[in-house]
Amino acid sequence: VMCCCGPCAMYRRSALNLLLNQYEAQFFRGKPSDFGEDRHLTILMLKAGFRTEYVPDAIAGTVVPHRLRPYLRQQLRWARSTFRDTFLALRLLPELDVYLTLDVVGQNLGPILLAISSLAALAQLLIGGSIPWWTGLTIAAMTMVRCCLAAL
Numbered sequence: 001v002m003c004c005c006g007p008c009a010m011y012r013r014s015a016l017n018l019l020l021n022q023y024e025a026q027f028f029r030g031k032p033s034d035f036g037e038d039r040h041l042t043i044l045m046l047k048a049g050f051r052t053e054y055v056p057d058a059i060a061g062t063v064v065p066h067r068l069r070p071y072l073r074q075q076l077r078w079a080r081s082t083f084r085d086t087f088l089a090l091r092l093l094p095e096l097d098v099y100l101t102l103d104v105v106g107q108n109l110g111p112i113l114l115a116i117s118s119l120a121a122l123a124q125l126l127i128g129g130s131i132p133w134w135t136g137l138t139i140a141a142m143t144m145v146r147c148c149l150a151a152l
Helices: 013-024 037-047 068-095 098-128 133-151
Strands: none
Touching: 013 037, 037 068, 068 098, 098 133
16 A cells, blocks of 8 residues: 555554654655654555555545645645655555556556646637637546556
8 A cells, every 4th residue: 555544554663763854854855744744654665565454344534625625725735745756655566466556557647648638628719719629538548547557
């Protein structure tokens, strides 16, 4: 598991004590970072050689934003931590199983490719007055692949 989500995560105290200094001294682009702490800690654990496990019958409660603005802020925070911590995890990819590697690549390349495709479609609409069918098909296909990987 590449991200042990905060409300569901449990750690051995001995493992946490080994990584506490690294975890508390998070920096991103030269500034102290306080977002994505669960993903960051998971990757530090994996880098130190510890295992992470998914427990399908675990149950946890969490606070979920009920309004759009806080929800979008949460999603932006999570996206920033995904991109930031991917650089930290790149050296781990050869050691991970194929699904986790595809998931990490998809989490980072998917949104970039989708954004580029959407901007290209907008440019085609503004310049040519229409969007070719294959542009919509490409965007739909990328969305479906990502959804299928998430469902898997």
